Amino acid sequence: MKNKGLSKVDLIFEKVNPKEVLTKAFKMSGDEIIQQVLASGLKGRGGAGFPTGLKWKYTAAEKSSEKYVVCNADEGEPGTFKDREILDRVSYKVYGGMAIAARAIGAKQGIVYLRGEYKFLLPQLLKELESFHKIINEIGYDFKIRYCMGSGAYICGEESALFESIQGDRGEPRNKPPYPTTSGVFYKPTSINNVETLVTVMMIIKHGAEAFTQLGTKDSRGSKVFSVSGDTPTPGIFELELGMTVLQFVNEFGDGDTKAVQVGGASGFCVPRKKFSDTIIGFEGVPTGGSMKLFNSSRSMYNVLHNYLDFFAEESCGQCTPCRVGCQQLLKGVEKVKKGEAKSTYLNELVKLADTMKVASKCGLGQSVGNAFRTIVENFKEEIIY
Amino acid sequence: MINLNINDHFVSVPEGTTVLAAAQKLKISIPTLCNHPDLCVAGNCRVCVVEQRGARTLIASCATPVSEGMDIHTNTLKVRNARKHIVELLLTEHRSDCTKCYKNTKCELQALANEFAFGDTIFLDLVEDHPYTIDRSSPSFIKDDSKCIHCQRCVRTCAELQYISAIAVANKGAHQKISSFHDRPMSHVVCTNCGQCVNRCPTGALVEKTYIDNVWDAIYDPEKHVVVQTAPAVRVALGEDLGYDPGERVTGKMVTALKQLGFDSVLDTDFTADLTIMEEGTELLTRLKKVLVDGDKKTKIPMFTSCSPGWIKFIEHKYPEYLPNLSTCKSPQQMFGALAKTYFAKSKKLDPSKIVSVSVMPCTAKKFEADRPEMRASGYKDIDFVLTTRELAVMIKQAGIDFRVLRPSTYDSVMGDSTGAGVIFGATGGVMEAALRTAYEIVTGREVPFSNLNITPVRGLDGVKEATIKIEGCTDEWKFLEGAELKVAIAHGLINANKIMKRLKQGKAPYHFIEIMACPGGCIGGGGQPIPTSSEIRENRMMAIYSEDEHMVLRKSHENPDVIALYKDFLGKPNSHQAHELLHTHYVERESY
Numbered sequence: 002m003k004n005k006g007l008s009k010v011d012l013i014f015e016k017v018n019p020k021e022v023l024t025k026a027f028k029m030s031g032d033e034i035i036q037q038v039l040a041s042g043l044k045g046r047g048g049a050g051f052p053t054g055l056k057w058k059y060t061a062a063e064k065s066s067e068k069y070v071v072c073n074a075d076e077g078e079p080g081t082f083k084d085r086e087i088l089d090r091v092s093y094k095v096y097g098g099m100a101i102a103a104r105a106i107g108a109k110q111g112i113v114y115l116r117g118e119y120k121f122l123l124p125q126l127l128k129e130l131e132s133f134h135k136i137i138n139e140i141g142y143d144f145k146i147r148y149c150m151g152s153g154a155y156i157c158g159e160e161s162a163l164f165e166s167i168q169g170d171r172g173e174p175r176n177k178p179p180y181p182t183t184s185g186v187f188y189k190p191t192s193i194n195n196v197e198t199l200v201t202v203m204m205i206i207k208h209g210a211e212a213f214t215q216l217g218t219k220d221s222r223g224s225k226v227f228s229v230s231g232d233t234p235t236p237g238i239f240e241l242e243l244g245m246t247v248l249q250f251v252n253e254f255g256d257g258d259t260k261a262v263q264v265g266g267a268s269g270f271c272v273p274r275k276k277f278s279d280t281i282i283g284f285e286g287v288p289t290g291g292s293m294k295l296f297n298s299s300r301s302m303y304n305v306l307h308n309y310l311d312f313f314a315e316e317s318c319g320q321c322t323p324c325r326v327g328c329q330q331l332l333k334g335v336e337k338v339k340k341g342e343a344k345s346t347y348l349n350e351l352v353k354l355a356d357t358m359k360v361a362s363k364c365g366l367g368q369s370v371g372n373a374f375r376t377i378v379e380n381f382k383e384e385i386i387y
Numbered sequence: 388m389i390n391l392n393i394n395d396h397f398v399s400v401p402e403g404t405t406v407l408a409a410a411q412k413l414k415i416s417i418p419t420l421c422n423h424p425d426l427c428v429a430g431n432c433r434v435c436v437v438e439q440r441g442a443r444t445l446i447a448s449c450a451t452p453v454s455e456g457m458d459i460h461t462n463t464l465k466v467r468n469a470r471k472h473i474v475e476l477l478l479t480e481h482r483s484d485c486t487k488c489y490k491n492t493k494c495e496l497q498a499l500a501n502e503f504a505f506g507d508t509i510f511l512d513l514v515e516d517h518p519y520t521i522d523r524s525s526p527s528f529i530k531d532d533s534k535c536i537h538c539q540r541c542v543r544t545c546a547e548l549q550y551i552s553a554i555a556v557a558n559k560g561a562h563q564k565i566s567s568f569h570d571r572p573m574s575h576v577v578c579t580n581c582g583q584c585v586n587r588c589p590t591g592a593l594v595e596k597t598y599i600d601n602v603w604d605a606i607y608d609p610e611k612h613v614v615v616q617t618a619p620a621v622r623v624a625l626g627e628d629l630g631y632d633p634g635e636r637v638t639g640k641m642v643t644a645l646k647q648l649g650f651d652s653v654l655d656t657d658f659t660a661d662l663t664i665m666e667e668g669t670e671l672l673t674r675l676k677k678v679l680v681d682g683d684k685k686t687k688i689p690m691f692t693s694c695s696p697g698w699i700k701f702i703e704h705k706y707p708e709y710l711p712n713l714s715t716c717k718s719p720q721q722m723f724g725a726l727a728k729t730y731f732a733k734s735k736k737l738d739p740s741k742i743v744s745v746s747v748m749p750c751t752a753k754k755f756e757a758d759r760p761e762m763r764a765s766g767y768k769d770i771d772f773v774l775t776t777r778e779l780a781v782m783i784k785q786a787g788i789d790f791r792v793l794r795p796s797t798y799d800s801v802m803g804d805s806t807g808a809g810v811i812f813g814a815t816g817g818v819m820e821a822a823l824r825t826a827y828e829i830v831t832g833r834e835v836p837f838s839n840l841n842i843t844p845v846r847g848l849d850g851v852k853e854a855t856i857k858i859e860g861c862t863d864e865w866k867f868l869e870g871a872e873l874k875v876a877i878a879h880g881l882i883n884a885n886k887i888m889k890r891l892k893q894g895k896a897p898y899h900f901i902e903i904m905a906c907p908g909g910c911i912g913g914g915g916q917p918i919p920t921s922s923e924i925r926e927n928r929m930m931a932i933y934s935e936d937e938h939m940v941l942r943k944s945h946e947n948p949d950v951i952a953l954y955k956d957f958l959g960k961p962n963s964h965q966a967h968e969l970l971h972t973h974y975v976e977r978e979s980y
Contacts, residue, residue, distance in 0.1 A: 171556060173556075176430040176447065176451070178452065316559065317559065317561070317563075318559050318563070319537065319558070319561070320556075321432070322433050322434075322473050322476050322477055323472070323473060323476065325537065325563060326479060326513065329513055330476065330479065330513075333511050337511065347509070353472075354510075357469045357473070360436075361436050361445050361472075362433070362444075363433065368444060
């Protein structure tokens with residue numbers, strides 16, 4: 002299989018002059034911006050990977066005098082900590098990306114929904130926001146950003162639950178359709194983008210879509226910031242070009258004894274050693290919002306799975322049946338198998354349940370519980386049973 | 388119009404129609420649970436999932452609008468597997484003591500289990516994994532968390548129909564539950580006991596508190612004389628629990644059944660509904676005189692009706708500053724109770740301490756009302772036990788009575804006579820109509836100027852109704868009202884009551900008299916009425932009420948011969964001292980948050 006190999010990139014944290022980039026952006030029409038972003042092939046960096054340009058195109062097409070740009074900074078996926086770093090180091094680029102999005106879709110208001118645990122960043126972020134508002138004023142564009150704090154619920158990272166939370170309601174996902182592009186926060190057309198996506202847009206405008214398409218693969222354009230943790234001598238934040246295999250990643254970050262990598266956090270996929278070489282990190286293989294957790298042979302994959310299921314049983318909003326009850330059944334079920342109180346074949350029934358959760362849950366949370374469950378159970382069955 | 392295929396059948400429906408509704412048009416049945424015709428779409432139980440070809444996941448048919456060219460399949464293997472799993476999952480968190488449950492055979496989860504999840508389940512029981520409460524603190528209903536399946540119908544009912552939110556969702560994930568403010572018992576939160584949640588709960592998690600056994604004990608106690616009264620709305624709904632379609636009038640059969648059950652006197656709340664009109668109508672006219680002629684600042688208008696105990700508790704919690712606007716009249720149930728152990732006892736030469744007074748009500752809040760400390764005017768508890776329409780149906784079944792073959796009979800005498808005006812109390816606008824029929828005649832000496840006495844502007848299921856009646860040709864005593872325009876308003880469902888109250892606070896409600904019923908449709912849609920409920924069912928019951936009225940010989944409260952005799956022999960005249968002692972009450976301010 003051909004791939005790009007592993008190469009480090011410095012786009013996200015690259016210092017730019019925001020006024021310069023924004024001035025360039027505002028010389029373009031909204032439609033021109035959208036065309037640029039579409040041409041770049043950028044897909045959302047939060048994990049789901051919806052094409053950003055398309056999202057903006059749909060939102061722009063809505064006829065409404067009130068539209069919103071929302072920045073999803075509720076970084077809650079276990080093992081992800083890149084948005085925190087981005088906000089800490091280059092928040093002005095996040096704001097810039099929001100302004101460009103606003104220009105593209107015709108919005109005058111932006112909201113950053115910040116993870117509750119990141120409250121300590123707020124004073125600094127607000128100071129930088131003030132400077133940003135000055136720049137925007139100087140350019141003469143009517144756009145204001147405000148902050149809204151999360152309170153620690155994982156589900157509020159789900160876009161529609163996030164809107165509910167901003168509105169002061171219980172953070173529960175909505176039925177879709179309508180999608181946020183039609184009815185988002187305050188039921189107005191909304192473009193909701195991840196922190197990193199917005200920064201990437203800033204860089205696409207600066208360098209041009211073509212430069213961006215030079216990086217990555219056909220399905221996964223550009224570079225991405227990874228949060229590397231677990232059994233690694235070099236944990237931290239790394240910006241890498243998309244398109245590498247898990248093996249190449251492990252060769253760079255592993256401790257020589259890596260038996261599995263959990264790509265995409267608790268809602269992502271577990272890649273075992275035997276599949277390292279033919280699994281590409283990206284939308285053609287295993288997608289990730291950035292979380293890369295390495296496990297070496299000292300780790301019990303039962304404990305890993307148990308930890309994830311415990312997390313989901315706690316963090317499901319509890320609204321829909323498959324997710325609320327399914328998570329508890331999976332958790333209790335693996336415990337029974339481990340204790341020898343249920344036969345090992347019970348795991349097959351649980352995998353079927355995970356499949357139901359994938360197709361019948363209301364939102365992405367319940368739909369993705371099965372990812373980790375299936376990949377861990379299938380690849381590390383002995384560790385679950387014995 | 389949107390064109391789509393469901394199970395390879397073509398259907399064309401208006402934009403915005405749900406897949407579920409489109410399927411119903413094709414007579415394709417899709418099971419549902421959290422869905423309810425009175426409530427907003429939730430899409431959270433997932434029982435109604437179907438397959439949309441080309442879609443990544445299954446879709447909830449109740450929550451998904453149709454789109455052009457959809458190819459829907461409702462019975463594929465994928466759908467069946469998911470549906471079975473979902474019902475089984477719900478059963479693992481539901482304490483299935485079905486054979487002992489009050490909702491046995493009437494439980495929607497049980498019906499689904501019967502279809503999709505019979506036999507052994509592979510899943511593990513979760514009921515004991517979480518601490519649960521069975522809250523019996525309310526005199527009206529029991530909230531049993533161990534039977535809750537989190538469909539949130541009750542939550543939506545309380546918020547959307549009643550604007551109370553006494554119950555709401557708390558916690559998340561495995562700990563998610565339907566809770567009250569600070570997890571307090573239901574008797575200690577802002578709850579009106581209206582029972583609308585009980586009407587919509589698919590399982591036994593919310594049921595009325597039953598007093599069936601207490602009533603049987605009284606009936607079989609040879610020392611006791613058991614008096615029963617039946618509210619207007621019961622007679623047009625009871626049939627639904629006994630095999631009739633909604634809207635069937637079963638008044639005569641019900642009376643026979645009550646006699647067969649062993650009640651010693653079978654009497655009619657309609658009688659005290661007529662009495663209420665005499666008292667409340669007089670109160671209204673007196674208030675108008677005090678305000679308009681005497682310039683009395685302490686007397687308040689608009690005057691509110693006071694027959695709905697859910698509404699009373701609502702205003703006591705939420706708008707206590709308007710308590711002086713409430714009519715001081717007790718509800719017909721409580722007027723009846725006060726008279727049963729005084730006037731009735733005297734007439735029948737009975738020892739009031741030996742009388743057990745039972746009422747059959749379309750209402751759960753009446754159970755609370757009967758327990759209010761103010762309701763002991765007779766020197767005893769005026770009403771001993773309140774049964775809902777549903778409980779009466781249970782008793783009739785317990786007694787093995789074949790309801791369909793019963794011959795109709797009539798109510799017993801004293802306090803058994805009624806008029807059409809008393810009957811229409813059961814529908815929204817009915818109290819207003821009855822009051823106008825009498826008040827207009829008192830003031831002008833003539834009948835209300837509406838064809839066949841039907842005051843149609845105050846009828847119907849609109850949430851808030853308004854009407855203006857010009858008073859002309861007053862008798863000398865009421866000359867001050869000559870030419871006046873009496874402005875009235877009617878609301879049903881507390882969310883509509885709240886709309887009127889908000890307008891009133893803003894000074895935008897120039898009414899003299901306002902009728903408010905806590906439940907949608909009025910008492911016909913009460914929390915004690917047969918389940919299920921929907922606007923169509925309520926409409927049928929309402930039509931039956933008006934038909935009952937039209938079939939009555941007497942249609943005006945002041946013509947009720949029992950009422951006339953009561954004033955002559957016992958009370959003197961409306962709003963007399965004796966009437967005040969027995970038939971009027973006061974209200975208390977309650978906490979709000």
